[in-house]
Amino acid sequence: MRQRLKPYIALLLIGSLVSCSASLKPYERVYVNDQEMQMNVSSVQNFGYYVFSIREGSLTAIGQKGGGGCGCN
């Protein structure tokens, strides 16, 4: 029973984290505006995700490949 509830508890925790946050003033954004804090994936990171998308039978939700290709080598 506890195992079944775990994903829902995790979702609830994420939901409560997301909903409870208050707005930040411009001067409070020093850390969140840092280049390293951004969610986007760089070109060099994207090459790694491209390798994983070929060598593993799955797909990642982050770092999607932008171009097509066989990946059959």
Place this chain on the structure above:
Amino acid sequence: MKKRYLLVGSLAFSLLLSRAQNETSNSFKVNETEVELVYSHYLQDGDNSAVTGGEGTERLTVYGPSFSLKRSFGNNVIDFQLGADIISSASTDNIDFVVSSASRLDARSYTNINYSRVFEKSKLSINGGIGFSLESDYFSFGKFLGATKTSEDDMQTFSAQLQIFNDDLRWGRLQGDGPHQLIYPIELRFQEWYDDYHRNSYNLNLGYTRIIDQRNIIGLFSAISLQEGLLATPFHRVLFNDGTRAVEQLPSERYKGTVAVKWNKFIRGNIITKSTVNSYVDNFGVVGISLDNETAIKLNAKWTLVPSFRFYTQQASKYFSPIRTHSPNSEFYTSDFDLSKFNTFKVGLGWNHSPYGQKNGSLNAFTMRYFYYHRSNGLSAHSLSISLQFKKNRNKAP
């Protein structure tokens, strides 16, 4: 009485002035050009090549240079990318068992062009683009359409992107005589194994990011994908348990779903952790989960060290079985170990260099990433990527 008029007049004038200032700041338009040169080098070895039925070398070297140009002017952004992966592969050489045959050296050339338009008032950005990818045995035509919306308080972003790839798996584009047929292993060319050579992919990617507080950002990402057409690779052999052989057979439809949660945390003055959990499921029976961490350690204003770690575990596809274990009576079969049960880990190290105070148009950022990758069935790989970014700002002071 006069004083009252004077006060009202001054207030009206200051309101007018502040409005004029806002209009001036709103009309300030970005005008800059970014150029990025990337080189990736990839070395791989293993003993489970699908070309030889699940046994045999997977030795591979990829030399991957690429160039990208991003031009921002006003509310418009044009992004152009051109690249190639030159692939020296011992496994695909075994399609026809002739050492140093044409299949030993292959190349994937690709290009993408995207246009984005930013609507400042509504904090909305829309983008669209096309892309091509060309290999000797593969041609892919991609189309992209997306939008990103930022909330009024700049605390949340919502993004959606639709990708469509229309692919053609026929061989012969780089040989000069054009695409004419699917390429099968040499001993299996006595018949046509498939009645289709198209593969279409439809991907929908959704993203949501939220600033939690001054030091935490969380992102939820998901992707659903439908593939249809020829999903098997024509030159993958399958060796059956009765000694006969055939080419790989897979269903003509594949549905994929994936969800990821990413958490970026600025721990102290100089340490940022980026952690991701990604789960995946599809109708081939593959179930996977990955745990990923990258930590950025800022040594000073210019140098950042980036160690990283990733663990991935996967359940095998219901169509996978190793060499000489498939029954020839099965409808679908593959011995491609990319669809087998395994765990992988990746350890990496990178560094970023931002040479502040340089001349406009000179080097803006230098990035290097190395990783070692190991799969529990013996495949291992080394990868090194280097990126040089240049930025030229043509903005004039308002």
